[in-house]
Amino acid sequence: MTTGAHAKRPKTRRADIGEAASALFAARGFHSVKMDDIAQASGITARALYRHYANKQALLSHVVHQDQSRLIETLTSLGDTPPPDLASGLRMLIETALQSLRLSLLWQREARHLGPDDYAAVRARTRWIADRVDALSIAPARPDLDPFLRELRSWAVVGLVTSPGHYDTSLASTRLADLLLQAGIRVVGCLPAQEPAHDGLRPVDRPPTGRREL
Numbered sequence: 001m002t003t004g005a006h007a008k009r010p011k012t013r014r015a016d017i018g019e020a021a022s023a024l025f026a027a028r029g030f031h032s033v034k035m036d037d038i039a040q041a042s043g044i045t046a047r048a049l050y051r052h053y054a055n056k057q058a059l060l061s062h063v064v065h066q067d068q069s070r071l072i073e074t075l076t077s078l079g080d081t082p083p084p085d086l087a088s089g090l091r092m093l094i095e096t097a098l099q100s101l102r103l104s105l106l107w108q109r110e111a112r113h114l115g116p117d118d119y120a121a122v123r124a125r126t127r128w129i130a131d132r133v134d135a136l137s138i139a140p141a142r143p144d145l146d147p148f149l150r151e152l153r154s155w156a157v158v159g160l161v162t163s164p165g166h167y168d169t170s171l172a173s174t175r176l177a178d179l180l181l182q183a184g185i186r187v188v189g190c191l192p193a194q195e196p197a198h199d200g201l202r203p204v205d206r207p208p209t210g211r212r213e214l
Contacts, residue, residue, distance in 0.1 A: 014052050017042045021056075022063040026102040026165065030060060030113045061118040064107050067100035068125045075132040082140040089137040090157070090184040094177050097161040104162035130154045141188050149192055156187045 020041035024033045035056060039049040053059045074096040083089035097103065111122050134154035142150060160183055169176060 013042075013044070017044070017049060017052055018059065018063050018066060021059040022067075022102050022106065025060060025063070025110055026105050030056065030110045057113065057115055057118065060106070060110060061114055061122075064103070064111060064114075064122055065125075067103040067106070068122070068129070070096050070100050071103075071129050072125060075129065075136065078136055080135075082136045086137055086141040086185060086188060087181060090161070090181055090188075091177070093133065093137075093157075094161045094180045094184070098164065098173055098177060100162075102165045104159070105165035126158075130158050133157055138188055145192070153188050153190075157184050160184055160187060 017038065021033070021038045024037055024041060033056070035049060036046050038056075038059065039046040042049065053062065071093070074092055078089075078092075083092065107122055107126065111119060114122065130151070131154070134150050137157070138145075138150045138154050142153070145153070161180055164176060164180075171179070
């Protein structure tokens with residue numbers, strides 16, 4: 001007779017493989033991981049692995065898309081109604097991002113290994129996330145900013161809330177979420193940079209022009 005664990009395994013196998021691949025890609029890099037390594041970490045044969053994923057690119061595409069989808073679902077659930085305040089919106093985003101600790105590591109370091117269509121999809125979803133953070137959190141909190149400065153803060157917030165994948169920490173998730181929230185509020189609330197002008201200081205409210213600034 002099959003046990004409950006054995007009966008359940010086939011239903012979760014694809015997700016289990018994705019989790020194993022995500023951990024290996026994050027720890028060792030895409031090129032250093034072989035399909036045999038992923039199969040071994042998943043507790044299956046390489047032949048069984050290929051029944052679920054055609055190749056490593058398909059696996060990488062799956063794990064990045066899955067992690068991005070968590071953020072997309074959270075932002076989509078809000079519709080066009082901003083959260084009651086900045087802290088509430090950022091808290092939702094942070095708690096969702098902490099469920100996908102490897103997201104920024106994989107999309108920033110490994111996404112270049114995807115095929116052209118998958119890479120374009122990752123970039124489009126990333127921009128959508130940043131645009132929604134701007135519309136739902138930055139714009140309501142900072143109506144004084146022009147679109148460029150709001151966009152700058154939006155990308156900074158996305159980078160911030162997905163940053164834990166780049167470092168090890170012994171902090172409890174609740175404490176880490178609190179620190180990220182405090183930092184996010186500061187990012188959104190910071191004043192525009194100023195530069196000297198003949199009549200005093202003026203905000204730097206222009207897009208970057210040189211390669212160094214970009």
